[in-house]
Amino acid sequence: MLLYILRRVVSAISVVVITLVASFCLFFLAPSDPAGVICGPKCTPERLHDVETSLGFDQPPAEQLWLYMKGIVVGRDYESGGTVQHCSAPCLGYSYSLGQPVTKLLGQALPVTVSIVLGGAVVYLFVGVLAGTIAAQVRGTPLDRMVVGSTMVVSSIPYFVVAVLVALYATFLPHSEYHPFLDNPLLWATGLLAAWLTIGVTNAASYSRYSRASMIESLGQDFVRTARSKGISERRVVYRHGLRAALTPVATIFGIDLAFQLTGAIFTESIFGLPGLGLLSLRAFAKYDLPVLMGGVLVGAIVLVTMNLVVDIVYTFLDPRVRLG
Amino acid sequence: MSEQTVRAPQTVTRKDRPRSENEEAYLEVQDLHVQFPTADGMVKAVQGLSYSLPLRRTLAIVGESGSGKSVSSMAVMGLHDTKTALITGSIKVGGTQIVGMSPQQLQKYRGADAAMIFQDPQSSLHPYFTIGDQIMESYRAHHNVSKSKAKARAIDMLGRVGIPNPTRRIDNYPHEFSGGMRQRAMIAMALVNDPKLLIADEPTTALDVTVQAQILDLISDLQRDFGSAVVFITHDLGVVAEIADDILVMYAGNAIEHGPVNKILGTPQHPYTWGLLESIPALSGEPQPLHPIPGTPPSLLAMPSGCAFHPRCEFRDRVPDDLCRTLKPDLVSRSADPGRASRCHLKDPDAVFQTDVLPRLP
Numbered sequence: 077m078l079l080y081i082l083r084r085v086v087s088a089i090s091v092v093v094i095t096l097v098a099s100f101c102l103f104f105l106a107p108s109d110p111a112g113v114i115c116g117p118k119c120t121p122e123r124l125h126d127v128e129t130s131l132g133f134d135q136p137p138a139e140q141l142w143l144y145m146k147g148i149v150v151g152r153d154y155e156s157g158g159t160v161q162h163c164s165a166p167c168l169g170y171s172y173s174l175g176q177p178v179t180k181l182l183g184q185a186l187p188v189t190v191s192i193v194l195g196g197a198v199v200y201l202f203v204g205v206l207a208g209t210i211a212a213q214v215r216g217t218p219l220d221r222m223v224v225g226s227t228m229v230v231s232s233i234p235y236f237v238v239a240v241l242v243a244l245y246a247t248f249l250p251h252s253e254y255h256p257f258l259d260n261p262l263l264w265a266t267g268l269l270a271a272w273l274t275i276g277v278t279n280a281a282s283y284s285r286y287s288r289a290s291m292i293e294s295l296g297q298d299f300v301r302t303a304r305s306k307g308i309s310e311r312r313v314v315y316r317h318g319l320r321a322a323l324t325p326v327a328t329i330f331g332i333d334l335a336f337q338l339t340g341a342i343f344t345e346s347i348f349g350l351p352g353l354g355l356l357s358l359r360a361f362a363k364y365d366l367p368v369l370m371g372g373v374l375v376g377a378i379v380l381v382t383m384n385l386v387v388d389i390v391y392t393f394l395d396p397r398v399r400l401g
Numbered sequence: 402m403s404e405q406t407v408r409a410p411q412t413v414t415r416k417d418r419p420r421s422e423n424e425e426a427y428l429e430v431q432d433l434h435v436q437f438p439t440a441d442g443m444v445k446a447v448q449g450l451s452y453s454l455p456l457r458r459t460l461a462i463v464g465e466s467g468s469g470k471s472v473s474s475m476a477v478m479g480l481h482d483t484k485t486a487l488i489t490g491s492i493k494v495g496g497t498q499i500v501g502m503s504p505q506q507l508q509k510y511r512g513a514d515a516a517m518i519f520q521d522p523q524s525s526l527h528p529y530f531t532i533g534d535q536i537m538e539s540y541r542a543h544h545n546v547s548k549s550k551a552k553a554r555a556i557d558m559l560g561r562v563g564i565p566n567p568t569r570r571i572d573n574y575p576h577e578f579s580g581g582m583r584q585r586a587m588i589a590m591a592l593v594n595d596p597k598l599l600i601a602d603e604p605t606t607a608l609d610v611t612v613q614a615q616i617l618d619l620i621s622d623l624q625r626d627f628g629s630a631v632v633f634i635t636h637d638l639g640v641v642a643e644i645a646d647d648i649l650v651m652y653a654g655n656a657i658e659h660g661p662v663n664k665i666l667g668t669p670q671h672p673y674t675w676g677l678l679e680s681i682p683a684l685s686g687e688p689q690p691l692h693p694i695p696g697t698p699p700s701l702l703a704m705p706s707g708c709a710f711h712p713r714c715e716f717r718d719r720v721p722d723d724l725c726r727t728l729k730p731d732l733v734s735r736s737a738d739p740g741r742a743s744r745c746h747l748k749d750p751d752a753v754f755q756t757d758v759l760p761r762l763p
Binding site: 297298299301302303304305306307308309310317320321394395396397 | 478480504508509510511512513516517519521524525526527528529538539542543574576587590
């Protein structure tokens, strides 16, 4: 198990490094003029040159990549007009447009995104799995058709439309804003409520479909009949024996979904004005703020490979037949 | 070698234990009908089944897939969903009527008074819970005891069904058991509450032959210890000969022959039972082609008129007036012996068996 995790971590790191190199090549070698952007409209050739040398743009691309990677591991010093600015590890450079270390920007944005996504996940897992389980139990009845029908309707509406509708019409919800959880948990929760509901409702549709299908399969299994023959309560048969087996495939989908949501909450964040990773990347994109975009890609890659590893490890706890090795 | 010594009934190893008149039936099934309404019509899975079974006796229910043997036993266990199955008639277990019981009463009954061993222990045990956990759950469903007491009981039961080192094995998952051990664990789970009625639904079908014999012995031994009545569902006549006292042959939802196992297998009176015996390959003597029963079992949606077996029966011409096609025969005694019954219009089935069927048997 430990060896397996170690091997997976090594391969995860190599995936992240490859992603980093690839995105570096795409961004930095593209015909762009980052120095010009930083220098601004009243730029003089001397200042431009100064900016270029301080950020290392005069170096060959391979050297720039090396400096960037080295910065992540040991930190980096930037020289600008005679003064030296130290950017401590993991240094991802400075934002051109905001003039702040990218690491700090990401550090501020990540908790926002994590709060939005995890809170939303609680809503859609609870609502979706419960609705799916009940629908599977009463399969074929009007209640089942109602659940299936409403999931169809909800999942036919594009996500951003739902988000806009919530933002426009659900005015009874508290105003959307982000407060760090540690400062004030209550404000944290009320400020994120609208975003949670939006993510919750839209994803609950697909989760109720997954769990309904999975539950129908599971309730047809022989071991459910065995459980029933023991004389335990029907609720125990359905939830302890049936649902327990039905959740494994749902958990797999959840892990992957979570990873994508963490990297792609752009709609939610921009519509509700929450300063998360998606919004940060969106603004950086508008300003051609390459270091921030690179940082966003890096975080996304790390989140994805980590979630994949977590899903595999969680699987061994969900299904005792699975052994990692 | 005379015909007598190579006939299939020679596999009968159990001593004939005649059924005494005063033995009180523990399980009594009367005119049981199980039907499933579907979009295509009413599926008549069991059509008027009656039998009774005293304690300490084993009844084998034999028949093809879809003959109603499992469906009728599921009804005895109260396992049918009343929303999808229409059950009429009477099933009395220890004097208590099962048909029409409320779900709460059924829950108390299942596992306590009657328990079931299923066909494939691989899929019938929950893969995510330990063996001990599943046995303890059964016990605690009917006994208000602490976890440690239930665990002691589970360990005791695992030991009784012959699992070596039960204290350690109790924490294993089903996939860590072999097929035979899984079925032993399944039996331990079924017997943990001392049920007086045990239904075994093809418990050895998924096992290899050496393990089969061990499981059969185990069930027989435990039946003696627990003094329970056993219903044994199978399509393996070898197993029947080894384990059963009585045999009930089912075809298309009907009992077509019923009686003590040595009589039914020795001198069967129904053409379908003859067909079953003819379908057993002989392991000794000259290799001979088998005589399978022609045709396929009828659809339970559209049953043949008269005797359900008549489209496949080679002896239907020996019954006058086309009776087989027009009139459903009753399950009655066709000979001097009142202890056995068959559902066939043939005037003298014993004579037909002796002259036409016996010479063909391997």
